Amino acid sequence: MHLSRFPRLHFAHLPTPLEPLERISEHLGGPNLWIKRDDCTGLSSGGNKTRKLEFLMAEAVERDADTIITEGATQSNHARQTCAIAAKLGLDCHILLEDRTGFHDEAYAHNGNVLLDQLHGASISIRPVDSDMNAEMEQLGQQLRDDGRKPYIIPGGGSNETGALGYVNAAFELTHQANERSLRIDHLVHATGSAGTQAGLVVGMEAMNSGIPVYGVSVRRPKQKQEDNVYTLAQRTAGFMGLSPDLVAREKIVANSDYVGDGYGLPTNSMVEAVKMLASFEGILLDPVYTGKGFAGLIDLVRTGHFKQGENVVFLHTGGSVSLFAYPKIFDLPGYN
Ligand SMILES: *Cc1c(COP(=O)(O)O)cnc(C)c1O
Numbered sequence: 177m178h179l180s181r182f183p184r185l186h187f188a189h190l191p192t193p194l195e196p197l198e199r200i201s202e203h204l205g206g207p208n209l210w211i212k213r214d215d216c217t218g219l220s221s222g223g224n225k226t227r228k229l230e231f232l233m234a235e236a237v238e239r240d241a242d243t244i245i246t247e248g249a250t251q252s253n254h255a256r257q258t259c260a261i262a263a264k265l266g267l268d269c270h271i272l273l274e275d276r277t278g279f280h281d282e283a284y285a286h287n288g289n290v291l292l293d294q295l296h297g298a299s300i301s302i303r304p305v306d307s308d309m310n311a312e313m314e315q316l317g318q319q320l321r322d323d324g325r326k327p328y329i330i331p332g333g334g335s336n337e338t339g340a341l342g343y344v345n346a347a348f349e350l351t352h353q354a355n356e357r358s359l360r361i362d363h364l365v366h367a368t369g370s371a372g373t374q375a376g377l378v379v380g381m382e383a384m385n386s387g388i389p390v391y392g393v394s395v396r397r398p399k400q401k402q403e404d405n406v407y408t409l410a411q412r413t414a415g416f417m418g419l420s421p422d423l424v425a426r427e428k429i430v431a432n433s434d435y436v437g438d439g440y441g442l443p444t445n446s447m448v449e450a451v452k453m454l455a456s457f458e459g460i461l462l463d464p465v466y467t468g469k470g471f472a473g474l475i476d477l478v479r480t481g482h483f484k485q486g487e488n489v490v491f492l493h494t495g496g497s498v499s500l501f502a503y504p505k506i507f508d509l510p511g512y513n
Pocket residue numbers: 223224225253254333335367368369370371372373374463466467494495496497
């Protein structure tokens with residue numbers, strides 16, 4: 177497996193650390209918990225999209241693009257990381273933000289990721305919930321082409337076969353780290369949304385025959401739909417790399433949608449518990465939309481005995497803590513009501 181055959185720009189801080197969660201492991205009393213710190217990828221406060229953008233932005237530069245277009249929800253971490261790297265490369269950046277949660281309070285609409293998007297100099301426009309965001313991006317792209325620009329369109333979450341290469345590489349990186357310290361990883365758990373992270377991870381893990389199962393905790397879609405999305409993208413990613421599209425068996429794709437609550441970006445009690453637990457036991461910041469729900473799933477799976485004593489469970493921290501500032505009132509803290 178030789179990823180250098182694909183164009184890539186290097187701006188992530190890699191490898192990200194793999195750390196034990198000693199106090200939480202003791203507190204929960206189950207398996208040994210570890211955390212892979214992809215919240216520390218460096219770019220504009222970090223996150224998982226940076227690994228994907230190393231490959232996507234290299235493709236944009238190769239195609240001589242002068243403008244980047246992408247989309248996400250209002251508090252999109254992907255949009256923020258895209259604006260940051262566009263700024264560094266001197267490219268214009270247009271982001272389309274879908275009003276997916278219906279929240280319009282001051283903090284949600286203007287703080288967190290939205291504040292950083294603007295600091296990075298992006299042009300932002302809002303679209304109503306359930307807009308066809310791909311069609312919206314195409315339309316903007318056509319307008320820009322008519323004006324003589326060369327736009328490069330990145331799908332939501334950077335989740336196509338090019339972006340997923342970033343997580344094929346992360347699978348290699350994590351396996352190498354585990355090998356170096358003789359750590360047997362029994363499960364890898366993470367929050368799954370636009371599917372590129374999980375698709376890249378399963379392709380990388382299968383290509384290496386690592387035997388490390390990947391467990392996605394869905395933050396938006398029902399189990400079946402999420403697994404189908406991951407499976408389709410895993411097949412495309414494997415094919416793109418010259419591997420058999422059947423490399424990853426369908427049953428290796430696991431997503432659990434029990435922790436979504438009322439919907440994408442809508443707070444749940446178990447998310448609030450998870451965010452507070454990591455902050456107060458480990459000094460680590462999760463986020464309300466992705467990793468808070470992902471870690472809530474992990475906590476529940478430990479408590480219900482799905483992950484067992486003696487096993488080593490790694491949580492992939494995919495970033496997003498910036499959006500804590502978009503949800504200051506949900507943690508029931510004195511002075512925030
Ligand atoms: C985008 C995102 C995810 C989900 O990754 P996908 O590749 O979209 O499935 C998880 N956590 C955070 C913080 C994210 O921003």
